[in-house]
Amino acid sequence: MNFEKRKDLLGLKDMSREEIELILDTAVPMKDVIRREIKKVPALRGKGMITVFYENSTRTRTSFELAGKYLSADTSNLAVSTSSVQKGESLKDTIQTIEMMGPDILVMRHSMSGAPHYVARNTRMRVINAGDGTNEHPTQALLDMFSIRERKGTLEGLKVAIVGDILHSRVARSNIYGLSKFGCEVRVVGPSTLMPPEIERLGVRQYFDLKEGISGVDVINVLRIQRERQHAGLFPSLEEYAELYMLRPEHLELAGDGAILLHPGPMNRGIEISTELAEGPNTLVNEQVTNGVAVRMALLFLMMGGRRDEIAA
Amino acid sequence: MRLLLKGGRVVDPANRINTVTCVLVEDGKIAAVGAIPGEEGDTSDTEVIDCTGKIVCPGFIDLHAHLREPGYEYKEDILTGSRAAAAGGFTTICAMPNTNPVVDNGAVAGYVARRAREVGIVNVLPIGSITKGQAGEELSEMAELVQAGCVAVSDDGKSVMKSDIMRHALDYARMFDIPVFSHCEDINLSADGEMHEGFRSTVYGLQGIPAEAEEIMISRDAMLAKLTGGRLHICHVSTMGSLEIIRRAKAEGIRITCEATPHHLTLTDEAVGSYDAVKKVNPPLRSEEHVAALREAVASGLIDCIATDHAPHHIESKDCEYGNAAFGISGLETAVALVMDRLVHTEVLQLSKAVALLTSAPARILGIEKGTLTPRRAADITIIDPDEVRTVDPRRFYSKGKNPPYKGMQLRGWPWMTLVAGRIVFKEGSVMEMKL
Numbered sequence: 187m188n189f190e191k192r193k194d195l196l197g198l199k200d201m202s203r204e205e206i207e208l209i210l211d212t213a214v215p216m217k218d219v220i221r222r223e224i225k226k227v228p229a230l231r232g233k234g235m236i237t238v239f240y241e242n243s244t245r246t247r248t249s250f251e252l253a254g255k256y257l258s259a260d261t262s263n264l265a266v267s268t269s270s271v272q273k274g275e276s277l278k279d280t281i282q283t284i285e286m287m288g289p290d291i292l293v294m295r296h297s298m299s300g301a302p303h304y305v306a307r308n309t310r311m312r313v314i315n316a317g318d319g320t321n322e323h324p325t326q327a328l329l330d331m332f333s334i335r336e337r338k339g340t341l342e343g344l345k346v347a348i349v350g351d352i353l354h355s356r357v358a359r360s361n362i363y364g365l366s367k368f369g370c371e372v373r374v375v376g377p378s379t380l381m382p383p384e385i386e387r388l389g390v391r392q393y394f395d396l397k398e399g400i401s402g403v404d405v406i407n408v409l410r411i412q413r414e415r416q417h418a419g420l421f422p423s424l425e426e427y428a429e430l431y432m433l434r435p436e437h438l439e440l441a442g443d444g445a446i447l448l449h450p451g452p453m454n455r456g457i458e459i460s461t462e463l464a465e466g467p468n469t470l471v472n473e474q475v476t477n478g479v480a481v482r483m484a485l486l487f488l489m490m491g492g493r494r495d496e497i498a499a
Numbered sequence: 500m501r502l503l504l505k506g507g508r509v510v511d512p513a514n515r516i517n518t519v520t521c522v523l524v525e526d527g528k529i530a531a532v533g534a535i536p537g538e539e540g541d542t543s544d545t546e547v548i549d550c551t552g553k554i555v556c557p558g559f560i561d562l563h564a565h566l567r568e569p570g571y572e573y574k575e576d577i578l579t580g581s582r583a584a585a586a587g588g589f590t591t592i593c594a595m596p597n598t599n600p601v602v603d604n605g606a607v608a609g610y611v612a613r614r615a616r617e618v619g620i621v622n623v624l625p626i627g628s629i630t631k632g633q634a635g636e637e638l639s640e641m642a643e644l645v646q647a648g649c650v651a652v653s654d655d656g657k658s659v660m661k662s663d664i665m666r667h668a669l670d671y672a673r674m675f676d677i678p679v680f681s682h683c684e685d686i687n688l689s690a691d692g693e694m695h696e697g698f699r700s701t702v703y704g705l706q707g708i709p710a711e712a713e714e715i716m717i718s719r720d721a722m723l724a725k726l727t728g729g730r731l732h733i734c735h736v737s738t739m740g741s742l743e744i745i746r747r748a749k750a751e752g753i754r755i756t757c758e759a760t761p762h763h764l765t766l767t768d769e770a771v772g773s774y775d776a777v778k779k780v781n782p783p784l785r786s787e788e789h790v791a792a793l794r795e796a797v798a799s800g801l802i803d804c805i806a807t808d809h810a811p812h813h814i815e816s817k818d819c820e821y822g823n824a825a826f827g828i829s830g831l832e833t834a835v836a837l838v839m840d841r842l843v844h845t846e847v848l849q850l851s852k853a854v855a856l857l858t859s860a861p862a863r864i865l866g867i868e869k870g871t872l873t874p875r876r877a878a879d880i881t882i883i884d885p886d887e888v889r890t891v892d893p894r895r896f897y898s899k900g901k902n903p904p905y906k907g908m909q910l911r912g913w914p915w916m917t918l919v920a921g922r923i924v925f926k927e928g929s930v931m932e933m934k935l
Contacts, residue, residue: 199702277820298822299693299704300774319822321704359704382701 811900
């Protein structure tokens, strides 16, 4: 199969298991490309890709940009903070302007849920959602799934706990949608005020108690907690949050044998994760970053009409 | 000048008429309803309109429309809003005061009333604000507002958050026997919400507005209406819990009425899943159980009337990211078709009940002599073609607000002709304006 029928990648909610598998499988040889001395394949030569980030980001934007470059695409970045957006240009006009310059792929991050969906309806470019508001962050979930699969050999039947601010997390949502399609048992762990309404109807189990939530799991995915949430009155203090939800080495022992730990970064050490654990052997944080480039290469390649068998492992 | 509306089904709920008969209009007033003596004879000075297959009703009344003038004429003005009303089958509309400046004094209220008379298409009744500048701090000068023509007061768009001010408003309004129209929303609870809070807000990743944000304020306002004896009218009721509170308040004898909008009666929060901002409205579209409860409550009579909450917006406020979009639906020109197609033809509502919800019921809430075909009353008449099938096309709207969530939807049952004080203001799909 290939991606011929797919114009955009807006989320994992509406993506099939087969499509996800294809991306993950294609990312395996892509990771080898990154490790080569000469990190360049001609797959996307002559294709243009632009990243437009309405929210700050270092790793995701750079990751997409390098992924494009390793595939020989011409990449460019619109620095929103210094662009005509600051002169009051509408999203629609900005996107149309970019489109007229001819790129094939638009990688977009926006603070508002559904903004990429709106853009996708209004452009001929292929749109990749690099995170929209509190909705989805599909490539983060894909790289998480790739990292888990690489370490565990499979996704099938694994127990995965996602810990933190589930309510505001696009990473959590995309992970829930993706992992559920592979028969994973997904748990969400965090304070009751940071749980989305009726979250269990997505087929996950919620836990307010960290130890209970992570006991016996294969994977712990720790989310970043944002200080603004405290100001909104959602929890009393970062100190109390850390007391209740900070992952420490002893927690990994509670989880299953060989449990691994993920974090989408950037980490708040001493708040949601202890330094000892952040640097521990079962923590995949750095591996995730490399895998992120590989997964994004696979995605760009497939979206531009590439086939899995064209990339030699 | 006589006008004979012949052969249509006349539905006049207040007078218990629901039969095929004639309506005779003379000098702008209803002259008679029924078999007209000598109707076969001398018709030289009588214009006869064949209404066979049509439904002839008292003119429809909308308690809740935003005409945006003065101040926001790029969204709508009194002329375009009046045209939209006529095309939508409404002969009387109430204009909400959240303009710029706010209708919080006699001068601005007088401007709205005067401008509406100049335009002269439909009756426009101004609503004054409850508080000065709709700031929720000090009462507006209600005596002056009433004198300038205001039929109610409202801070619509937001709640009067201070309970003491709301208490005084309900109390003070008693002296003028006007209702206080309350937009019920605890803004601390709705906060940055963008859609109904529930399973779908989780799935779509949008900030939720809990049903309780509305219900808490309705509870409070019902209690204050009890305390003061004031007349309370709840705008755009949208939740199951609200209905239960209103039911109990009515049973207790509290003077409370409420309206529901066509969109809350026909759409669910699933519509928001496309992030298309034309679905963004406040109160938000609710989930199925709430919509079902609302439909049951219009049929049972717990909901007193249907009002549009016509909220036109400029295209830039809707053709954008969902989060950046303005709240509101352009509703005047689709309300009747939605009621006919989604409530009457589907047998949720009997035809005569639906007509009552749009005529005699809102007239009673305002205490005005409209909403019936009683002889000697002004001949405000709405005629519906119950079988006309048409697709909603916002490009054909008279309103400047081209933001209906029903674009492309095929509906059966549309306004066919609208008469205000005996003058035809809408027929054959076109608004007829006075030649000045």
